[in-house]
Amino acid sequence: MTGAPVEVVVTGYGATTPLGGDAASTWEALLAGKSGVGRTDAEFVERFDLPVKISAQLAVEPTEVIPRVQARRLDRCEQVAIVAAREAWAHAGLGGDEPKVEPERVAAVVGTGIGGAMTLLGQDDLLESGGLRKVSPLTVPMLMPNGPAAVVSLELGARAGVHAPVSACASGAEALAWAYRLIQEGDADVVVAGGAEACITGITVAGFVQSRTLSSRNDEPERASRPFDTGRDGFVLGEGAGILVLERADFARARGATIHGRLAGHGLTADAYHITGPDPEGSGQSRAMLKAVRSAGLEPSDIDHVNCHATSTVVGDVGESAAIRKALGDRPVLTAPKSSMGHLVGAAGAVESLFTMLSVKEGVVPATLNLENLDPGVELDVVAGEPRKMELNAAVNNSFGFGGHNASVVFTKV
C-alpha cells in the first residue's frame, strides 16, 4: 500500500448482549451501571456440580427475533451474528429493497472464539444415541467457526469476501482490523465486521474452571466481574455479538450516510510467550497499542481513553495496565466494560470497540462496575462510580486472546 491511508468510518452498528437486545439498550445499560451477570439458567451447573454457577446470558433470546425456520438452521453463535448484523445494516441505512451498494463491493468479516461447539456436542449426542440417521445435514455449516461470517454474508448479500478471524478473545477486534485492511487495499467499499459468541455450556464452563480463570463469586453475581479491583477472582463467561458497518469515507459521504466515528488504525501482535498467560512484561500488548496509534498517524500522547480488555483475572488486568503505561503513558482514562457485561469471548472485541467509538462520539467514558479498591499495581486513572463526561478525540480498544493474540484498534472523532 502506498500513499495516504484511506479514511474508514463507522456508519452503522448493532449488538445483542447480556445488557440488551440491541446496541442502544446495551449502551444505555452500560452507562446506567447495570450488570448483565446472573445465576446460570441451565441444568448443567447442578448436573456436574460446577463451582461456577454464574454467567452473563443474553438479555433477549435470539429466537425471539429470528423466524423459527431460519433459527433452526443456525447455531446459537450464528443466530446472534445475524441479529447484530441485521441491526447494523439497517442502522447504516443499507437495508430496504433498493440496493445502496453493489454486493461485489461489500465484505463480511465476523470472528468467533469457539464457534458452533454447541452444535458439535448436540449432534454427537444424537449420533451416539440414534446413529447416523439422527445427525442433521446442517451439522457442518452450524459448527464451522466461519459460520457466523458465512451466514452474515448470506443474509446481507456480501460478495466482496467473507472472512473469519479466530483468535480467541481478540477475534472481534481482529475482525475490525481485517475490515480496515480490506478497505485500504481496495477490496471493498463497505465491510460488515465484528464478532459472535454463544457457547455457555457444561464443557466450556468446566474447561475455564479447570484453567482457573473464572470467578466463583456465586452469591453475588453482579459483583463477580471486578476488573482492576483487589478483590477480583476471575472473569464471567458471557455471550453475544457486535457488528460495525465500516465504510470508505468518500463512499459513505457520497450516499449521504450518517457517520458515527472513524476507525483510524489498528495494531496486531503476538506474544509467543505462553499459551494462556500474558507476557508479564506486556511487550506484545504495548507493541499492539503503539502500532495502532502509529497506523492512525497519531502519537501516544494523543490517546485520551483506553477501553481495556481487563477481564477481572488476577494476572491479566495488572499486566494490561503496565502495557498501557509503557505504550501510552499515564494520560489515558481507562474503563473496563466486562465489569458489567461479562466476557463475550470472540464477540468482546467487537462490542467493546463499539463502546469505544460511542465514548468518542458522545464524550463519555462508562464507569467500571465493582471497582472499590483499585489494585495498587494499576497506576492509572480508571473511571469508577459514575460515567465521566469528557472531550475525547482519540481512543484505543484493547482485545487480547489465549494464544498470545493482541489486537488494538483506534477510533477518532469525526
Added chain:
Amino acid sequence: MADNAEILSGLSEIVEEVAGIDAGDVSAEKSFVDDLDIDSLSMVEIAVQAEDKFGVKIPDEQLAELKTVGDAVDYIAKNQ
C-alpha cells in the same frame, strides 16, 4: 397403513416444520425444489422425518427421483 390423503397431510406437516412452508400450501403437484424452494439439506431432513413417520426407507438414489410432493406420497404409499 396411511392412505394417500393421510400421507399428504403428514408430509405437509413435516415440510412446514422443516422449511416453514404453510402446510396448506403443500399439494401433490408442487415441486420440492422449483415451487417450494426446498434445498438439498432440508430434503434430507424431510426424508428422515418421513421415514420415521411412515415406517418406510427412502434411499438417497430414490430421494433424488422424488421431484414433487405427489411423487413422495406415491412412493410412501407403495413402500410403507
